[in-house]
Amino acid sequence: MTTGVRRRMGVEERRQQLIGVALELFGHRSPDEVSIDEIAAAAGISRPLVYHYFPGKQSLYEAALRRAADELAARFAEPRQGPLGARLLRVMGRFFDFVEEHGPGFEALMRGGPAVGSSTTHAMIDEVRQAAYVQILAHLGVTDPPARLELVVRSWVSLAESTALIWLDGRRIPRAELESQLVHDFAALAAVSAAYDDEMAGLLLRILSDEPVDGPFGDLAGRLGALLARVPAVPAQPVR
Template identity: 45%
Template sequence: MTSRPAAPPRAYRRLSVEQRKDELLAAARRLFARHAPDAVSLDRVARTAGVSRPLVYRYFPGGKQQLYEAVLRGAAADLERCFTVGASGPLSERLAEVLDRYLTFAVEHGEGFSALLAGGSVVETSRTSAIVDGVRRAAARRVLDHLAVEQPGARLDLTVRTWITSVEAASLIWLDEGRRVPLGELRDWLVDQFIAQLVVTAGRDKETARVLRAAAALEAPGGRVDALVERTLTRMAPATLEL
């Protein structure tokens, strides 16, 4: 045995309360991103952060539930930032940029992302649902901003919000099935789906038709939307009119 005094638990001593809390949160974020919430115990968070279980409780008296909600709020803020892109340029390009970020986020937070959105975990509560709903609402709001619509009517609102859940559902299925389609294709498919959904709604709703025309005026000739129109028209014509 050596006569030197045992090394002090340095990390413990040198960190401020805020730093310590951030470090615990970072450890929890890593774990919740990679595993379903039910598979993340408080002990595991403590171990990953290199601290004791009582210390975790000192910073998060609500235990795992409080940690999970803190991680969730951070992830929600990150997700909401995905939807914030510049307000100029073709709508389809802006949506593609948003989706690129969103899908990258989904890949990086795979397990946790799926567990969160799929629900059914013991740590899901009306409070966590409200956080997730907040992200959906913020995403819909951003999309309406890109469409330059302040107060959407019932039909346009339904179209945008339904598309947001389509994005969510498609990305969950995509992750769950081992990403059988490349990210770029999924992104472009989701942009095309949105445009098609707007077109369908526009067939019944003047507001949506007006918004769609304004958005189409920003599209580059020969760009995404022209390519979609060409692809769908050539498919649609033989599909419904000739056969």
């Protein structure tokens, strides 16, 4: 962050500096708690100069959210090489990197913050969710998803978002475990859907055929197997 240093910048360079400063401040505290005076001081400029580039805190807040939304959406991009489970685990690692780096800002983006009711903010949130959805479909090699697959992917994207928001409140579960659990959640959602639909079953079998035993999905199978082994056997009922 730039502090106490004044220098001449072009219009766009100054705008980008202010957005970066605001995003950093919003990343550590709720945007409601950050004043224009603080943003000006952190940028090394006067309060009136901030208003020269942005009409008010709301417009600066939305510009900062725009940058955060673009960065968050980019975290779901991943080369489509190797097993799906490992790819999703890397995506979750980058996703939680963002969540940790920009905790209050992430909450503000997903919950609306001071821009509640703003169509601009809602549109940005929808863009992030849609970008994540499109990226996951690309990982699956599907361009025209059937209804059940769309339900699985969109449900999983929402689950990752809500899980991160809950995790930020106390961080009571180790982050690495949560990342693995979310990858396992994707497999579980797909497996339940596959039990109802032959097309989903075919997709799931194709995914699993490329998964190594020591990968995330193999780890889930081992955990479920160990859990089932602990279930007491039900005595056979006598034939009458």
